[in-house]
Amino acid sequence: MNNVVNEPQSKVYIETIKQIQNIIANDQLTTGDKIPSERELADRLNFGRSSVREALRALELLGLIETRRGEGTFVKDFGGHHLVELIGGFILQTGRAKDDLVETKRVIEEQAITLAMARITTEHIKKLRILIECAPEHCDKEFMKSIFLATNNRLLLKIWLLLSEYYIASLPLENKLDLEIYENLLSAFEEKNLNLAFQQIQKMYE
Missing domain, CATH: 1.10.10.10 (Winged helix-like DNA-binding domain superfamily/Winged helix DNA-binding domain)
Structure with a gap:
C-alpha cells in the first residue's frame, strides 16, 4: 500500500x-x-x-x-565537495584503477589541447602569459583549466575537473613545478604547434 x-x-x-x-x-x-x-x-x-x-x-x-x-x-563548484573524496577513496584502491585514472586524464587533456588549438583566442593566450609571468606558482592548477575554458566545451571541463580531484586526492604530486613545461605549452599555442603541446603533456606524466 x-x-x-x-x-x-x-x-x-x-x-x-x-x-x-x-x-x-x-x-x-x-x-x-x-x-x-x-x-x-x-x-x-x-x-x-x-x-x-x-x-x-x-x-x-x-x-x-x-x-x-x-x-x-x-x-x-561540484569538484570541491566531499563526495569526490569519498568516492575516490573507494574506487581508486587498486593500481589498475589508478593507472586508468592517469590514462583517462591524459587522454582528455590531449583532446582538450586539440580543440583549444583551433578555438583559442588572442585574449586567452594573453591570460596564459599573464599567469606564467605574474602567478607562476598557480600554473599547476590554473593553466590546464584555462586551456579547457578555451575549448568552449563546458562538459569537457567538468569531466576534467572531477578527474583532477580524484587525481590530486589519490596520486598527490611530489615533483616541483616545472615552469618550462608551461612556457613551452604557451609557445605551442602561439605557434599552433600541436606536436610541441603533446610533448609537454608527456613530460608532465613522466
Missing part, C-alpha cells in the same frame, strides 16, 4: 531535480551564479513549492548548490 502512494511522489521528486538541473544548464549558470528563487522555480516548472524545496535540499546535500542566508541559492 505504501509503495503505491510513494512511487508517484518519488517520480515527482526526481523529475523536479532533473528540471532544476535543466534550468541551470539552459540558463548557462556556472559556479558562483545565483539560481532562480524557490518561487520562480515553482512557477517555471509548474511544480508545488514543497517539491521544489525538497529538490533544492537534495541538490545542496550533493554539493551542487549552496544557500547563503539573505542572498539566495548559488551554483557550487
Whole structure:
C-alpha cells in the first residue's frame, strides 16, 4: 500500500531535480551564479513549492548548490565537495584503477589541447602569459583549466575537473613545478604547434 502512494511522489521528486538541473544548464549558470528563487522555480516548472524545496535540499546535500542566508541559492563548484573524496577513496584502491585514472586524464587533456588549438583566442593566450609571468606558482592548477575554458566545451571541463580531484586526492604530486613545461605549452599555442603541446603533456606524466 505504501509503495503505491510513494512511487508517484518519488517520480515527482526526481523529475523536479532533473528540471532544476535543466534550468541551470539552459540558463548557462556556472559556479558562483545565483539560481532562480524557490518561487520562480515553482512557477517555471509548474511544480508545488514543497517539491521544489525538497529538490533544492537534495541538490545542496550533493554539493551542487549552496544557500547563503539573505542572498539566495548559488551554483557550487561540484569538484570541491566531499563526495569526490569519498568516492575516490573507494574506487581508486587498486593500481589498475589508478593507472586508468592517469590514462583517462591524459587522454582528455590531449583532446582538450586539440580543440583549444583551433578555438583559442588572442585574449586567452594573453591570460596564459599573464599567469606564467605574474602567478607562476598557480600554473599547476590554473593553466590546464584555462586551456579547457578555451575549448568552449563546458562538459569537457567538468569531466576534467572531477578527474583532477580524484587525481590530486589519490596520486598527490611530489615533483616541483616545472615552469618550462608551461612556457613551452604557451609557445605551442602561439605557434599552433600541436606536436610541441603533446610533448609537454608527456613530460608532465613522466
